[in-house]
Amino acid sequence: MKRLILWLLAIGYWPVAFAQSEFDAANAAYADGRYEEAANMYQALIDEQPDATLYYNLGNAQFKRGELAQAILGYERALRLQPNNKDAKYNLAFAQSKITDNIAEQDFFLSTWVRAVRNSLQERTWLLLSICLFILALTGILLFLLGREPWLRKTAFHVAWLALLFSLIAGLNAASLHKRDTLRNEAIITQGVVNAKSSPDRSGTDLFTLHEGTKVDIRETLGEWVNVRVGSNEGWIRLSCLERI
């Protein structure tokens, strides 16, 4: 049990009471309409200890200030930490409806769906699920081999292979999310208007235009240039024009 608590602490599932007075002060600033001040206070709290609620509130303060890209970043990060935060989902959709670019999802519907399933839980949740299912599968195998009653053996057999399959899926999701969060290859355009170029230098041909708030995939980084993909478009823009989620 002790070990379990330690492990839960290590992966950050254990609630920690923290900086309540600063948080209340920031909320008061937001309620008064001093959005810039509130945003700075939330940011200071985040620098100390990141949290989904803080990111969500920061997103709101940035939205009220008119900083659309920063607001979207706040919501995206809040959802990274708390994928089932309904308010953050709503506000993210609202903020995205205000951006200029209308990038329709051009991926195959199945991969969109897979991505949605993957993003619906956090990495550590997937991992925990995978481990639990793996143990369940082992128990099933043991029951199948050791059981006397035919119905028990039959049930245990089916449970075992299903649990093993889902354990694998959950483990792959966790690994995929781990890759996404360590590489940080999703970013939001922070500059009002950016022209994506055909090559990573100033003289490259302008290929397409991106506007503030649009989400892009980073494929490659070269000096101060990054190769980004939006839908089926690919081009080079400056690193300073975007911020990684």
Next chain:
Amino acid sequence: MALTGFAENVVFKAQAPAQVIVGRPFQLTYSVNQRSRDLRAPEFTDFDYLAGPYTSTSSSTSFVNGHRTSSFEQTYTYTLMAQKAGTFTIGPATIRVDGESVQSNGVRITVLPEDEQPQQSSQTSQTSQSSQSSQTSASSSQASSENIFVRTIASKMRVHEQEALMITYKLYFANVDVAQLTNNTKLPEFTGFLKQELEQGEIQTQLEHYNGRNYQTAVLYRTILYPQHSGDISIEPAKFEAVLRVQTQQRVRSIFDDFFGSYTNVTKMLTAPGVTIHVASLPSGKPSGFSGGVGKFTMRPSISQTELQTNDAVTIKIDISGAGNMKLIKTPAIDWPEGFEPYDPKVTNNFNTTTAGVSGTKSIEYLAIPRSAGEYTIPPVTFSYFDIEDKAYRTLSTPEYTIHVKRGAGEQSAGSNQQAAVVSYTHKEDIKQLGTDIRYIDTKPLQIKNSQFTIHNYEWIWLWYVVPLIIAILLLIILRKRIKENADITRVRYKRANKVAQKRLKAAAAALKANDKEAFYAAIEQAAWTYLSDRLSIPTAELNKDNIAALLAHKGVSEVLIKQVKEVLSTAEFARYAPSTDHAMDDLYKATTNLINDLEDQKI
């Protein structure tokens, strides 16, 4: 003060031309409508007294429909002459009417300087134009542009957008006789301006000193203009046509010609020069409620009532008064709360166009009827304009009104049944989407739960897979005997059932040969029971005929076969203890062998 009956009827007034010229005599007239005496004129300090007073009296009496109307006037005329240019006031005079002293008004006279070219004949009166000295001058020179022209006078050359300015076309003439102005007038389009013409009364001439000369002037046309955009806007020249009376060029043939006069009418085209107005754009920082109003305005809001019942009307009235481009002011809108049924506002304009621009009052009445009870707040109505004097935007605002609406007498609460039939209809409304906004911040006490984006200590994660796996393998190794047993008990027994049965049958066949009745029946019974027990995986303790029959039926074995199984089992049971023949033993052996073969075929 002796304000008796007669005194009210006494009119005693002084009259003099508004403008006179230095060195030219003019007449100051006092007139009174009652018989009077003892006129005491003020001292003419600024004017030379030439003659007077000449007294004249006129009276008339008329009968209209039997009513007698009589009028009487006595006038006293002084002839005066101005000494120097400037504006002077002649004080009031007094006169006695029936022993009462009556005072006249004072007169203000503007004295214009003399013409700078003394050789011109304008020094003398207009009638002296026909004197011999000017006869030599040609009629064309008489009508020259020096003697008659039209000026374009703009009240302001530099204005802001929407700021009023006045354009006046003024006719100047001297030494010529203007017989009439024709209708052949061509006014510019005034493109880029909103035009507000001033009403033109009868043309009146005035004396004016302009460019060192005294002219008779007449205003031909006046208009107020509101520039509609910034930049330099030109106004094109205007054209007027005048008919002049000039002397003929003919030499004097006889003295009569001169006596009767030899004049002819000449049509002259007069062109008023164009003018360019510099229009500055309004400064930046327009307030949100700005709709183009420029000038100086005040707002007077009022509300009819703040305590009312449902379905009573409430009226908010806003009077915007002042001077400026009143006609362009948009009607500000009231954002009535939900539950009010607003009507289109009623706008009453009361504007006067004067030389200073359009001034007056715009009254806006907003009427709305509350349909449901409650306390409502009417947000302030704002009206923004550009203050032309302060050069800054000003915003006028009504106060925020709070209206208490009570349920009207005719409306019953929903629960009352008495008049339910009458007022049963309640208007259901869906939740109305009034606007969209982000959801509010999360203010629940802060609990840092999910503070990391990714797991950093990955190297130990695999243990959670490996440790349970090792435990499972260990368990399997420890319990491998049990697994083997499991396999024996079920599969092996099943597979060896036939073999075991055949062995027992062989023993039975041997016993049959040896005619060992006891051994034969024991072998047959064992063969049948063991085979069924193994094949159906029934523990020996639970073995009985009904059990077997039920299981066989469940496995889809035919009724006939089940019957045979039952027969064999009971025969073996009973025959063992009953006297029997070899024939019966032989039959049982055959039946048992057949039964096991049939059951093998069925693959139960």
